[in-house]
Amino acid sequence: MAIGGSSRRNDDDVRFSRTFTVALFLLSIILIAFDRPQSRPPLLSGIRTTITDLSAPLLDLAAAPVRAVGNIEPYWRNQGRLAEENAELRRRLDETRYWRDLALQLRDQREVYEQALNVESQAMEERIGAWTLGDSDGPFVQSRLIGAGARSGVEDGDPVLNVYGMIGRVVETGQVSSRVLMLTDLNSRIPVMADRSNARAVLVGDNTAYPRLEFLTRDADLQDGDRIVTSGDDGRMPRGLPVGLAQRDRQGRWRVRLFSDQAPIDFVWVFPFTPIPPPVTETEAVEDTQPDGDEEQTAEAGQ
Template identity: 60%
Template sequence: MAQWRSSRRDNEDGVRFPPALTIFLVLVSCVLVAFDRPQSRPEVLSDVRAAFNDAAMPLLEAAAWPIRGVRNMGPWWRRQFELAEENRELREELAELRAWRDVALSLRDRVRVYEQALNLETPAARERITAWAVAERAGPFVRSRLLGVGREDGVEAGYPVVNIYGLVGRTVDVGRRSSRVLLLTDLNSRVAVMADRSNARAMLTGDNTDFPRLDYLGSHPDIQEGDRIVTSGDDNVLPRGLPVGEAVRDRHGQWRVALYSDAAPIDLVWIWPFDPVDPPEDEPPLLVPPAGDRPVAASAPGLEGTAAGGEEG
């Protein structure tokens, strides 16, 4: 028993450090920590540290490459499955779009035949004007945008402005090199629209919210949730058939429109030139010919003899 305690004491004495060495090591550690700060690090120490990192980087990179490969193996295979699923969905969507393209082409040909049969003249398509829109912080309207095109580019007041999703608004103030667009959500915006399914007419009224109202629908409107709303052209302000949005109900039961143009920021827009239908001119008054040029009215048969007898008598 005494022998076991003696050997344990010898082992404990063997692993102990002298107090002087311990204090020296603590001081060296404090000095290294103090000099390791970027603002107080000596230039020589920084150079030595950078050289050591440069020398050790290839070895660390070679050692970490297998670990990094094993770690990225799971996300890589998961991404492959996601890409395969996305590719399958895109193929299905492409097949459906091809079917819709065939339908659109057939309808286009049918419309041309109908136009020829009815002797209809469609308005000539004009080149659209591309512009970048910027938000306007101060102006006469609450919700409007400024465009970098104006009269020099062919823009006139009242032209419809669209983005890749649908109608944005119409131009109201046009300068030489800039123009202002009144958005559909502005309080001053009024656009005649209709439901594409039932041709139910309404007035799209902006109220400074993201969902403008549908006013003047009537007591029993033929409109359903999700109906596609397009411009009707009844106001002779915008052309017929421009996509606007989908019909939705708010919490008060009032019909509103979720605008297609809100699907993306309003930055790149196109301005479509539109010439409204001019009212017919007043017909000029009929000119009364002079007395000498008036045609002589024929006399009645019974009065000819009377006139002659009167002259003879």
């Protein structure tokens, strides 16, 4: 009995009074109510903001060593990745220099061969740079407006390329702007060829991201991944402009994944192109040099 009475007395010692419990409950309700930003008094908000402003620099200073220790491993990991990327870029730079020297050698050889054979190559003037804009009010579904026109030397039919490949051709030319018909538009038709086998085709747009290859012969040597370039068979654009890679769709039809899709079409280059004129026969040359009948009659009347 003595033990039981002692334990009861201990329980009575730690038991809170009813008044204190009710006071704590009311205080909790008040703190919860005032914790809402819309219900917080201005004085309490000011005190809280002041405490936060004073403690933020101290907390940031205390956390600086922890952040420094935590950033050691990511820093050295990033340094290793940067070293690998630098080595890869140096390797690509050396390879680019090799191809540049090879291109210059081939250019010199071509000039020598053209002079020896008395052959006039297709003329391509200096490229013209221009920014592009969307063309929501144009007559075509997929077209772009560029900030270069006749004053800059742009003409209808000139090919337009971005940094990776051809995007379309000029179809309308103004004084300071031009409209470019994209290769993906339904009205686009471009003669192309496979760079590996010279297989000819026509690149036909259908308002999708992958234009079709039409008019291929049955025995055309074409494989997935073949590089497609312009053939120049229409005489309106040069041969060899990069277009894309050949691939089959689910229906087994040949399509082209355009090179130009690898980068945003924001800045482009227009390549003015002067086609080779057709040969003039001796009869046409003589007719061009002879005066017209009306001019002869006018001359006789003057005499």
